[in-house]
Amino acid sequence: MRNFIKIFSIISLFGFYSVEAQQVVKKDTLSGTELVMTMDSKVNAALESIEGKCSKTVSTNPVRDSSADTGSGTVTRPPKIYVPSRELTNAEICRKNPRILGFKIQITTVKSNEEANEVKSYFRKRFPNLKVETDASLRPNYKILAGSYFTKQSAASDLSKIREYFKSAIAVQYRIFCAEAK
Numbered sequence: 001m002r003n004f005i006k007i008f009s010i011i012s013l014f015g016f017y018s019v020e021a022q023q024v025v026k027k028d029t030l031s032g033t034e035l036v037m038t039m040d041s042k043v044n045a046a047l048e049s050i051e052g053k054c055s056k057t058v059s060t061n062p063v064r065d066s067s068a069d070t071g072s073g074t075v076t077r078p079p080k081i082y083v084p085s086r087e088l089t090n091a092e093i094c095r096k097n098p099r100i101l102g103f104k105i106q107i108t109t110v111k112s113n114e115e116a117n118e119v120k121s122y123f124r125k126r127f128p129n130l131k132v133e134t135d136a137s138l139r140p141n142y143k144i145l146a147g148s149y150f151t152k153q154s155a156a157s158d159l160s161k162i163r164e165y166f167k168s169a170i171a172v173q174y175r176i177f178c179a180e181a182k
Contacts, residue, residue, distance in 0.1 A: 102176035103155050104145040107166045109138070116142040126165055130158065131180065148176040155182075 024037050024044050094100075107123060110116050116134045123132050123146065135143040146162065149155035155171045162169045 099175055099177055100150075101173060103149040103152055103171045104174040104176065105147050105149075105155055105159050105162055105169055106172045107132070107144040107146055107162065107169050110142050110144065111140060113142060116144055119144050123166075127158075127162065145172075145174065147182070148180040149182050 024039055025034055108119060110119060113134075113136075120132050120134065123130075123144070127146070130146045131148070132144065132146045135145055137143075147155065147158055149158075149171070152171050159169060159171055
């Protein structure tokens with residue numbers, strides 16, 4: 001008898017809970033492709049209310065469509081998302097990030113700060129138009145770096161000239177100020 005009561009209570013519990021599943025078709029916001037999902041109508045209503053709140057907070061200037069026949073003549077649509085189909089220019093990149101990952105020419109590595117200063121002064125005499133700096137992050141060793149470049153290819157012409165005086169010079173990836181880069 002106890003088993004019968006347990007089974008009856010479990011069946012009645014599941015009997016009162018009914019799930020009304022329906023197919024919902026959503027459109028992707030970027031490409032517009034259709035996505036078909038099966039979900040409960042209550043879940044769908046909750047998602048639509050959340051999506052409605054998101055589109056209201058995102059759209060500061062909603063687009064009005066006067067061609068729709070709604071009586072008032074206006075229907076609000078969420079704003080279109082603009083994704084550029086081209087690569088950004090260096091100036092556009094620099095506006096967003098003043099410091100980016102670029103390239104510098106590593107002239108040489110020396111053991112002391114005095115040697116680094118000697119190499120820098122020799123380099124400045126030979127190449128007065130290139131900025132030269134010391135990186136002391138590898139103490140007791142010091143790296144002497146020159147120039148700032150967006151790509152390895154843009155550093156290639158200066159690198160070939162520098163290699164006439166410093167055979168061990170190489171282009172290395174380094175954090176650069178975008179405004180100084182070539």
